Amino acid sequence: MSQTVKLYVMSRTQQCAGRAVWMTAKALNMPLEIVAIDLEKGEQNTPEYKKINPLHTVPTIDDNGFIICESRAIMKYLANKCGDPLYPKDAKKRALVDSRLDFDIGKFWPALKEYAYPQVMHNKPSNPEREKDMKEALDNLELLLSQSKYIAGDQMTIADISIFCNVSFLWMSKYNFANYPKIQAWIDVMKKLPYYKETNQDFNDWIHTKTLIKGQ
Ligand SMILES: N[C@@H](CCC(=O)N[C@@H](CS)C(=O)NCC(=O)O)C(=O)O
Structure with missing residues (x-):
């Protein structure tokens, strides 16, 4: 069964581009499971997180095992997946x-x-x-x-x-x-x-x- 897309983001204030991905998902009415990664504690460098994203950056999404990082690529993927004009097909x-x-x-x-x-x-x-x-x-x-x-x-x-x-x-x-x-x-x-x-x-x-x- 298909699971909700997971979004790994910086914890606290969402200073990083995770906010843009979150806004995109909201615009698409796409539910997300938000997982906070505490960069100050170095959680992006744990072996577990590096297994998810070897580039150890946030934001990153996991769509049922399909992992992608870089906020702009993520936004394109989500809008494309929904066929939404937020990322036009033309x-x-x-x-x-x-x-x-x-x-x-x-x-x-x-x-x-x-x-x-x-x-x-x-x-x-x-x-x-x-x-x-x-x-x-x-x-x-x-x-x-x-x-x-x-x-x-x-x-x-x-x-x-x-x-x-x-x-x-x-x-x-x-x-x-x-x-x-x-x-x-x-x-x-x-x-x-x-x-x-x-x-x-x-x-x-x-x-x-x-x-x-x-x-x-
Ligand atoms: N161009 C990337 C930037 C990603 C990025 O560099 N994120 C920073 C936080 S703002 C990060 O994860 N730094 C932790 C690290 O590189 O170890 C995007 O738009 O997603």
Whole structure:
């Protein structure tokens, strides 16, 4: 008999991309069994977890013995499995989603990681060089959202969910999107998703205890 898909995620606040996978499953009405892996305790490096995912990362899913890691690949798999337009079947629409997800992993996320992580995780001041890269990535995102309501067209896709979870690292007390009206409008739309609160509450409680030293 088929079992519920297991999602291995970081415990505590879901800072990591597990939140994006969780939001995707919610959008698909797919039940998940959430299994918390405590990275601070090194639970990802136990022989048991490495048997599941030799790359020892979260998020990872186990769909009845089919194991896959990397949040964007997981989101594609889940939406594909349900035949859902969150990851469209049409070749051109899908290429657009893939292109935005590549922008996310190749540009937005690296800029965010270098800019925000040292401040959020280690209370270090922002580095002006990294701030420049972050601004450029946000300028790019603003441009994309000037072309359509969502990141890859007029319908929400997994690209919106993935990038939204990254953007959300920036709503710390001193950061605002006043110069980015399209991004702000898109954030407001994403925050109205019926599963937004349940999947983001812990993260929001945590991130609002953080302060970026300097805003945009
Ligand atoms: N690109 C990956 C990132 C996965 C990743 O690096 N996860 C981190 C936590 S945010 C992790 O599991 N680190 C533990 C380790 O590498 O041992 C994704 O989107 O899933």
